[in-house]
Amino acid sequence: MTPPSPTARLAAAPTPACAPVPFFDSAAQNAELMGEVRLAMERVIHSQRFILGEEVAAFEREIASYVGVKHAIGVSSGTDALTIALSALGIGAGDEVITTPYTFFATTGAILRVGATPVFVDIEAHSFNLDVERVSAALTPRTRAILPVHLFGQTADMRALAAIAKRNQLALIEDAAQALGATQDGQRAGTLGDIGCFSFFPTKNLGGFGDGGLVTTNDDGLAELARSLRSHGFSAKHFSQRLGGNYRLDALQAAVLRVKLPYLEGFNARRRKNAQHYLDAASSSLGVPNELPGRKHVYNQFVVRSPKREALFAHLSARGIRTEHYYPFPVHLQPACAHLGHGIGSFPEAEAAARQSLALPIFPELEGWMLNAVGEALSAFDPTT
Numbered sequence: 001m002t003p004p005s006p007t008a009r010l011a012a013a014p015t016p017a018c019a020p021v022p023f024f025d026s027a028a029q030n031a032e033l034m035g036e037v038r039l040a041m042e043r044v045i046h047s048q049r050f051i052l053g054e055e056v057a058a059f060e061r062e063i064a065s066y067v068g069v070k071h072a073i074g075v076s077s078g079t080d081a082l083t084i085a086l087s088a089l090g091i092g093a094g095d096e097v098i099t100t101p102y103t104f105f106a107t108t109g110a111i112l113r114v115g116a117t118p119v120f121v122d123i124e125a126h127s128f129n130l131d132v133e134r135v136s137a138a139l140t141p142r143t144r145a146i147l148p149v150h151l152f153g154q155t156a157d158m159r160a161l162a163a164i165a166k167r168n169q170l171a172l173i174e175d176a177a178q179a180l181g182a183t184q185d186g187q188r189a190g191t192l193g194d195i196g197c198f199s200f201f202p203t204k205n206l207g208g209f210g211d212g213g214l215v216t217t218n219d220d221g222l223a224e225l226a227r228s229l230r231s232h233g234f235s236a237k238h239f240s241q242r243l244g245g246n247y248r249l250d251a252l253q254a255a256v257l258r259v260k261l262p263y264l265e266g267f268n269a270r271r272r273k274n275a276q277h278y279l280d281a282a283s284s285s286l287g288v289p290n291e292l293p294g295r296k297h298v299y300n301q302f303v304v305r306s307p308k309r310e311a312l313f314a315h316l317s318a319r320g321i322r323t324e325h326y327y328p329f330p331v332h333l334q335p336a337c338a339h340l341g342h343g344i345g346s347f348p349e350a351e352a353a354a355r356q357s358l359a360l361p362i363f364p365e366l367e368g369w370m371l372n373a374v375g376e377a378l379s380a381f382d383p384t385t
Contacts, residue, residue, distance in 0.1 A: 021361055021370045023322035024203050028365035029267075033259055040255035050251050052231075059254040062261055063214065067180075067190045071223035073215040074249030075230050078177040078199025081213035082110035084247060085195045086145070088215075088225040089171045091116050095144040097173075100130045101332040101342075102350035103149040107175050108331045111147070118340070119143070120332050122347040126290050128303070128357075129156040131349070135164055145171040150179035150189050152326070152359075153205070153271075153300040154291065158184055158192035165193075173197065177213075178300035180205050181268045185294045190216040195226075200257055203363075205271070205300055206264050212253045270364035271299040274371060278302060278360065281375030285383050286312075287356070301326055302362040308383040309356050316360075319377045326359045 030037070044055055056074045064072035075081050091097060093115035099107055101120040111118045121138050124131045130148040146165055148156035158174070165172040172193035176182070179189040180198055190196030198204075200212035215226045225242075228235060233244030260267075275289065275297070282288050287305030291297045303326055306312045316323055330350040332342040344351065360374055 019369075020320040020322060021366075021373050023324055023359070023361050024363050025365065026202055026207065026363075029363075033263070036259045037256055040259050041252055044251045044255045047251075051248050053251050055251040055258070056249050056254040059249075059258045059261075062258060064216070066261060066264070067188050067196075067216055069188075069191050069196070069216040070218045071216065071220070071226075073223060073226045073230065074254060075213045075215060075226075075247045076249060077211040077247075078175075078197060078201065078213040079106040079110060080230075080245070080247040081177075081197035081199070081215045082107060082147075082173075082175060083113055083245070084215055084226050084229045085173050085197050086110055086114045086116065087229050087244075088195065088222050089145060089173070091144050091171070094142060096140060096142040097145045097147050098130075098135060098138050098143060099147040100149050100151070100350070101330045101347045102128060102327065102353050103151055103175070103331065104177075104327065105331055105334060105336070106177075107147060107149055108337065112336075116144070117142075118331075118337075120340075120342065120347055120350075122349045123353065125349050125352070127154060127156075127292060128152060128353060129154065130161070132157045132160040132164070135161065139168060143168070143170060145173055147173045147175060149175040149177075150182055152289070152303050153179050153182055153298040154289070155179060155182050155184045155189050155192065155295055162193065171195070177201075178204065179298060181264055181296075182298045183296040190214075191218070194219060195222055200253065203300075205268055205298055206257060206260055208253045208260075209256050210250075210253060212249055212257065267364045268298045270366075271362055272297070274362050274364070274366055275299045275302050277371050277375055278362075278378060282378040283381045285381065286378065299362050301359045303357050303359045304378075305353070305356040306358070306381075306383060307356055309358050311383060312358055312381055315381050316358075316374075316377055319373060321374055321377055322361065324359045326357055328354055330354045 060072045095116040174193045174196040176189040177199035196216040198214040200208040229244040230247040233240040233242035235241035
């Protein structure tokens with residue numbers, strides 16, 4: 001089934017009276033694909049193989065081919081993918097992992113869960129990603145890995161981070177939960193470090209009907225460990241070689257994702273078209289996403305910045321446009337990280353982003369009138385009024 005083009009949708013009917021613009025709505029995408037999804041789910045039900053099995057194996061082969069990686073290991077969530085990646089690398093108590101304080105908490109939570117210590121490095125204001133220029137100063141003899149997040153759908157500077165990691169014999173882990181299909185110099189996220197981690201949460205660019213995740217690597221040994229760790233550390237049935245967990249991907253989720261995967265490039269193209277519409281319309285008073293040279297942004301979120309964020313939020317809300325704060329509280333100021341000893345002012349760029357950022361609707365199925373409504377609102381925003 002071929003989805004309607006962005007151009008066709010922009011030419012759609014004018015704004016319905018008093019209709020809100022939702023922040024995210026999966027109903028249209030799911031409706032387009034429901035016939036295929038039902039057949040795929042019936043295939044799983046008929047097989048009676050609901051955990052792992054051939055459905056998951058087939059999905060792993062297909063997404064490994066898409067990403068361009070040797071091994072893809074389906075797991076239960078993006079958070080569990082991070083935990084598995086850290087564990088497979090042998091990272092634990094006494095180790096330090098450099099990461100960002102401006103992201104979803106799961107990245108830091110996984111580091112803490114394996115017993116390691118997160119060492120935060122501030123972000124670049126223009127990209128929201130880890131500031132590579134600050135990383136070397138954060139290294140200590142206990143540093144074992146660098147864990148950047150490809151925030152909002154654009155990769156961190158992986159070439160520079162890979163050079164730092166190689167020079168200091170560190171592992172490089174990609175949190176690519178928001179960046180499936182993003183590239184740097186033509187190479188896809190998930191292949192730019194030693195091991196990559198993805199999420200299939202329903203709001204992601206490739207979203208399932210529940211939780212799901214993926215670990216990617218070109219390293220045979222890491223792949224073998226990841227497969228063992230996702231299933232209680234088994235090296236054979238009922239024989240635990242190491243401490244793992246129940247991190248397996250459901251076959252029903254794999255079946256849904258197999259249906260959606262061939263459409264992913266089209267979904268990402270729609271997101272990029274929607275983003276360009278906003279970029280063309282936005283008032284010069286707003287900070288807008290900046291696609292960096294050599295990178296392809298896939299806009300899991302479209303995040304603008306304004307020192308008058310609350311005024312912007314009210315301006316958009318008054319026009320029925322739903323938005324979200326990504327992320328209102330930087331990780332280093334979360335209560336769960338209080339023991340790390342950071343306070344207000346520790347990472348000023350992350351704290352400024354938390355105060356100023358607002359995410360707009362960007363999902364692929366936005367209709368023409370929705371895009372026009374958001375674009376007109378962005379153009380009309382005046383922070384001085």
